[in-house]
Amino acid sequence: MKTLEPLIAEHPFFKNLEKSYLELIVGCASNVRFDAGQFIFREGEEANQFYIVRQGKVVIESCPPGRKPISLQTFSDGEILGWSWLVPPYHWQFDAKAVELTRAITFDGKCLRNKCLEDHSFGYELLSRLVPALGTALEAARMQLLDVYGVQQQQ
Amino acid sequence: MSDQVVMERNELNGLFTALQSQGYTIIGPTILDGAIVYDELASDKDLPEGWTDEQDGGIYRLKKRFDKALFGFVVGPYTWKRFLDPPEKRLWRAERDGKDFHIVPENETPPKYAFLGVRSCEIHAMAIQDRVFLQGEYHNTTYKSRRESALIIGVQCVQAGGTCFCVSMNTGPKALSGFDLALTEVIEENRHYFVVESGTIRGETIIAGLAVRPAKKTEVAEAEKRISHAAENMGRSLNTEGVRDLLVKNHDHARWDEVANRCLSCANCTMVCPTCFCSTVEDVTDITGEHAERWQKQDSCFTLDFSYLHGGSVRSSTRSRYRQWLTHKLATWIDQFDESGCTGCGRCITWCPVAIDLTEEVEAIRKSSSMESDPPIEKGKS
Amino acid sequence: MDTSNPMIPQPRKIKRVIRETHDTFTLCVEPETVELEKSFKPGQFNMLYAFGAGEVPISISGDPRKPDVWHHTIRDMGVVTRALTNLKAGDTVGVRGPFGSAWPVQESRGNDIVIIAGGIGLAPLRPAIYALLEERDQFGEIVLLYGARTQEDLLFTKEFERWRGKYGVQVRVTIDSAGRDWKGNVGVVTTLFPGVRFDPANSVAMICGPEVMMRFAVLELKNLGIEDRNIYVTMERNMKCAIGFCGHCQFGPSFICKDGPVFPFSEISPFFGIREI
Structure with a gap:
């Protein structure tokens, strides 16, 4: 466990986090490894964790009935994966699958949720780091929605 | 150039015959369809003798004068640009030969024009178009050859029109240069004459063949008095101070919406403007598909197609098209060519069917402008 | 000519x-x-x-x-x-x-180069890439971030390996919409920045793509600390003559045909993003 601390402390997401909070986070973290093709989570399952991708590539997919799965976004080294653990009813909205061998750090969302409730300063600290990441993801999703590379249709 | 001379009214036709004998086609003011337009003149009889024009926002009408002035009006719906760069011209033809084709350029022998009755604002308009078509790396070849060969005979304005504001734009009413000859028409109780000034050697040569005599001081003073009178009676005025920043920085002003409610996007203002230069091209083929042509045609930023790009128009609203026209004319033109694109001739006000008046629009924006900062760069966030 | x-x-x-x-x-x-x-x-x-x-x-x-x-x-x-x-x-x-202006290739010697292309926008950037690689040692890191709609829309993919292998260009590709056979990145082009090596303080960026994409890319580059004057973009408008006579391609005070199509962002920033300009 101790070996994870410098790794987490150096990650931009946790940078300059108060020492006691960092210890708390490290206490909730563990290493995970996914083989290529392995699902990390599936739509509808309980969402009780989030991930920092250390090395590899993860794809978020949706599989509409009667169609092939659609890739929505990929996550690679250093990126934060998952936020459904923070929003009731804590269920994943999409599938996440390792495209290649992927090593990641997983964080116990249930534990962190409870800590946030107990200690609002900690909760604020964590959320103020997560919200920008969500914002970026939302912007990116909107951009994709624009289909900027497509041939415009007459307005 | 040289001292001014005087030519009596009844000697004016001598100027016509002199020009004609030198092979010039004389283009000047004449009455057509209830307006004074520029067209080919055979003699001084074609001039609008005894007529004047009454002008205001959206209003133009001819009225009889109480005298027999030949140039007793201001400017009409025509401009000289139609003779310097025709509103429609074939650029070239293409002929197919098998898998290949070859291009046959349109080689024009430029007409030898003498423009008679060019006003100061119009001389400035030509100088403005010179910068557009002749100043850069490439030249508009038709314009170049026609412009170089055209003889400019100016007429100094001795009265101002209801929509004139050349004084505000520093383009008149007195032409100081840019002409070969300049006439000032003076009508006294028992006398009708022209004070004539030459601006070039070409002009001197023409004067030399006319029945003229040196002007007396009193005659020159009479002419100057009348030009001053025109300067003091401008129908409109425009405060040009800081107008570049005023318009550029107020791109989001509510006045653009307001004017868009009135503007019909009819493009009249651009058609009558002596400096508007935009054009489009049209490619045509005949039924055999062996013969193709490219035509260049006058175009206007008020048309929807003007800004068409990949399936849509960039300026799809009238608001944006009026803004483009006015901002270009009075503001970004300065960035592009170091001077305003407006000469204050007032044609766009007169010929607007709903009497939109750019001097009024600028003033409205000026009165309610909030220009503290540069236009914001759109933030991607929302 | x-x-x-x-x-x-x-x-x-x-x-x-x-x-x-x-x-x-x-x-x-x-x-x-x-x-x-x-x-x-x-x-x-x-x-x-x-x-x-x-x-x-x-x-x-x-x-x-x-x-x-x-x-x-x-x-x-x-x-x-x-x-x-x-x-x-x-x-x-x-x-x-x-006709038109050029990418600042020679002018950027001694800098890292960040190239961002979207869709067909890679085409006008390819000559710049060739010119950069011609004198590869004159430049620091060279980054190419390329986004397209789908895998089928990607241009010049065969050249990417050579650019990566022979010249050490950091080529990152992403697409907006992918099927299961695509093993690469999915998402907009700006999501490719994490993990790319370059020094924003000594970088020149060259962007070509749909205008909306360029707006996002410029914003991201500014966030990373690249100055406006070191960001170059290409603009596109209706064009009839290409020599500044027809008036169609005006963008604020600029004629895209003769002042552009490549502009330093600092030159057009007051007008960039204004609706219907």
């Missing part, structure tokens, strides 16, 4: 047509001999005329070191480009040009 009458296209033989994607192809045209001396600068464009159909501005996408062939990569999206699609090797096309 013959400057005496810049509106006259020169008929040129098409040497070769390269099918790039389902809707994009490259016309390889032999320029006139006298034009060889002048060549073209990366970022410049030609006006291509399809007999009877009309003329369109097309950027030159080939190698400026090989000026004996001009490459024009064209996406079939309108009447004229459709007519150009139908041309084959041996046919004739009308050419006017080259």
Whole structure:
């Protein structure tokens, strides 16, 4: 466990986090490894964790009935994966699958949720780091929605 | 150039015959369809003798004068640009030969024009178009050859029109240069004459063949008095101070919406403007598909197609098209060519069917402008 | 080109047509001999005329070191480009040009280079990439971030390996929409920044793509600390003459044909993003 601390402390997401909070986070973290093709989570399952991708590539997919799965976004080294653990009813909205061998750090969302409730300063600290990441993801999703590379249709 | 001379009214036709004998086609003011337009003149009889024009926002009408002035009006719906760069011209033809084709350029022998009755604002308009078509790396070849060969005979304005504001734009009413000859028409109780000034050697040569005599001081003073009178009676005025920043920085002003409610996007203002230069091209083929042509045609930023790009128009609203026209004319033109694109001739006000008046629009924006900062760069966030 | 009458296209033989994607192809045209001396600068464009159909501005996408062939990569999206699609090797096309401003290749020596391309936007950037790689040691890191709609829309993919392997270019590719067989990145082009090595304080960025994409890219580059004057973008508007006479391509005070199409962002930033400008 101790070996994870410098790794987490150096990650931009946790940078300059108060020492006691960092210890708390490290206490909730563990290493995970996914083989290529392995699902990390599936739509509808309980969402009780989030991930920092250390090395590899993860794809978020949706599989509409009667169609092939659609890739929505990929996550690679250093990126934060998952936020459904923070929003009731804590269920994943999409599938996440390792495209290649992927090593990641997983964080116990249930534990962190409870800590946030107990200690609002900690909760604020964590959320103020997560919200920008969500914002970026939302912007990116909107951009994709624009289909900027497509041939415009007459307005 | 040289001292001014005087030519009596009844000697004016001598100027016509002199020009004609030198092979010039004389283009000047004449009455057509209830307006004074520029067209080919055979003699001084074609001039609008005894007529004047009454002008205001959206209003133009001819009225009889109480005298027999030949140039007793201001400017009409025509401009000289139609003779310097025709509103429609074939650029070239293409002929197919098998898998290949070859291009046959349109080689024009430029007409030898003498423009008679060019006003100061119009001389400035030509100088403005010179910068557009002749100043850069490439030249508009038709314009170049026609412009170089055209003889400019100016007429100094001795009265101002209801929509004139050349004084505000520093383009008149007195032409100081840019002409070969300049006439000032003076009508006294028992006398009708022209004070004539030459601006070039070409002009001197023409004067030399006319029945003229040196002007007396009193005659020159009479002419100057009348030009001053025109300067003091401008129908409109425009405060040009800081107008570049005023318009550029107020791109989001509510006045653009307001004017868009009135503007019909009819493009009249651009058609009558002596400096508007935009054009489009049209490619045509005949039924055999062996013969193709490219035509260049006058175009206007008020048309929807003007800004068409990949399936849509960039300026799809009238608001944006009026803004483009006015901002270009009075503001970004300065960035592009170091001077305003407006000469204050007032044609766009007169010929607007709903009497939109750019001097009024600028003033409205000026009165309610909030220009503290540069236009914001759109933030991607929302 | 013959400057005496810049509106006259020169008929040129098409040497070769390269099918790039389902809707994009490259016309390889032999320029006139006298034009060889002048060549073209990366970022410049030609006006291509399809007999009877009309003329369109097309950027030159080939190698400026090989000026004996001009490459024009064209996406079939309108009447004229459709007519150009139908041309084959041996046919004739009308050419006017080259026109316009260039990417600041020599001017950027000693810097890291960040190139961001979207869709067909990689075409006008390719000559710049060739020019950069020609004197690779003059530059620090070279980054290419490339986004397209789908895997099928990606251009010049065969060259990416050489650029990566031989020249150490950090080439990152992403697409907006992917199926299961795609193992690469999915997401917009700005999501490619994490993990890319370059020094924002000493970088020159060159962007070409749809205007909306460029807005996001510029914003991201500014967030990373690249100054406006070191960000270059290409603009596109309706264009009829390419020499500043027709008035169509005006963007605020700029004529895109003669002042652009490549602009330092600092020059156009007051107008960039204004609606219907």
